[in-house]
Amino acid sequence: MATATLKPAVAVAPVPVPLKAVAPWAVFGALLFVVVLYFVGAEQGATALVSGHEVHEFVHDGRHLLGFPCH
Amino acid sequence: MMMGRLLSRGMLAGVFAALLAFVFARVFGEPQVNLAIAYEAAQAALANEPPEPELISRGVQAGWGLLTATVLYGAAYGGVFAIVFSCVYGRFSRLCARPLALWLAVICCVVAVVVPGLKYPPNPPAVGDPETIGVRTAAYFIMLGLSFCSAMIGVVIARHFAPRLGYWNANVLGVLLYGVLIAGLSALLPDVSEVPADFPAQVLWHFRESALGMQLVLWAALGLVYGALAERVLEPARA
Numbered sequence: 001m002a003t004a005t006l007k008p009a010v011a012v013a014p015v016p017v018p019l020k021a022v023a024p025w026a027v028f029g030a031l032l033f034v035v036v037l038y039f040v041g042a043e044q045g046a047t048a049l050v051s052g053h054e055v056h057e058f059v060h061d062g063r064h065l066l067g068f069p070c071h
Numbered sequence: 072m073m074m075g076r077l078l079s080r081g082m083l084a085g086v087f088a089a090l091l092a093f094v095f096a097r098v099f100g101e102p103q104v105n106l107a108i109a110y111e112a113a114q115a116a117l118a119n120e121p122p123e124p125e126l127i128s129r130g131v132q133a134g135w136g137l138l139t140a141t142v143l144y145g146a147a148y149g150g151v152f153a154i155v156f157s158c159v160y161g162r163f164s165r166l167c168a169r170p171l172a173l174w175l176a177v178i179c180c181v182v183a184v185v186v187p188g189l190k191y192p193p194n195p196p197a198v199g200d201p202e203t204i205g206v207r208t209a210a211y212f213i214m215l216g217l218s219f220c221s222a223m224i225g226v227v228i229a230r231h232f233a234p235r236l237g238y239w240n241a242n243v244l245g246v247l248l249y250g251v252l253i254a255g256l257s258a259l260l261p262d263v264s265e266v267p268a269d270f271p272a273q274v275l276w277h278f279r280e281s282a283l284g285m286q287l288v289l290w291a292a293l294g295l296v297y298g299a300l301a302e303r304v305l306e307p308a309r310a
Binding site: 013014015016017019021022024025026028029030032033036037039040041042045046047053054057058059060061062063064065066067068069070071 | 073074075077078096100101104126127131132133135136137139140141143144146147148150151153154157158160161162164165166167168171184187188191192193194195196199201204205207208209211212278281282285286305306
């Protein structure tokens with residue numbers, strides 16, 4: 001937070017976020033993305049981790065409208 | 072901790088955008104889903120098939136189910152959007168937070184929704200053979216992955232040629248490369264043609280319109296809201 005003391009003028013050039021700071025959060029975000037997209041978009045369709053049809057039926061309308069193949 | 076704040080704001084903006092998209096889908100999408108289900112039921116009755124048992128009521132599917140799916144989808148894309156934004160901001164682009172967020176939302180919507188949707192458009196219930204769900208799901212996610220990868224290659228090439236060609240020409244080259252790559256790669260994927268012959272064209276069209284509209288609402292709101300939130304984190308003097 002070195003910028004806090006500087007009070008930069010409004011026309012300051014954007015300062016990039018260091019990639020080292022982005023990396024761990026990027027891994028976390030990507031994992032979350034894959035898991036969520038799988039459960040919303042594919043679980044109990046082509047493949048199933050949980051038996052039954054409840055997950056599929058619950059997100060049914062969302063799956064259709066968000067563009068995933070549903071059944 | 073700045074990155075944590077950027078990511079959490081991305082997911083928050085995604086949830087908010089998803090709430091707006093839910094309202095849109097509820098108003099414009101659900102009537103088409105219901106028409107498609109009515110067609111499906113009529114076809115089953117004609118074939119003397121017993122009606123499918125309702126595991127989860129239509130009311131729950133169109134309400135809490137749709138809301139949950141949309142909010143999870145919004146939060147997931149909001150998070151990824153924040154990560155892409157954090158990599159691009161000040162590094163690949165000199166734009167300030169708000170215009171950059173809106174531009175990125177446009178690009179992400181094209182790469183993640185519009186282009187995959189041109190190959191495999193959203194389908195209402197009653198369209199699609201349950202026997203082929205495995206192939207269609209695989210093809211859809213491969214298309215999504217190819218679109219992401221082609222966009223990544225476009226960015227890398229644009230970055231590489233920027234010093235030699237200038238920013239404008241290099242960016243045009245990057246977009247062109249993305250278009251050529253994804254057009255060529257998607258032609259290799261199988262075509263799906265499973266709309267029943269007598270399925271009402273009007274319902275199919277309106278359903279796809281509302282599915283696209285829902286995504287436009289989601290990405291527009293995500294870009295606008297995230298820009299304002301990221302500005303407070305990155306450019307406190309401006310906010």
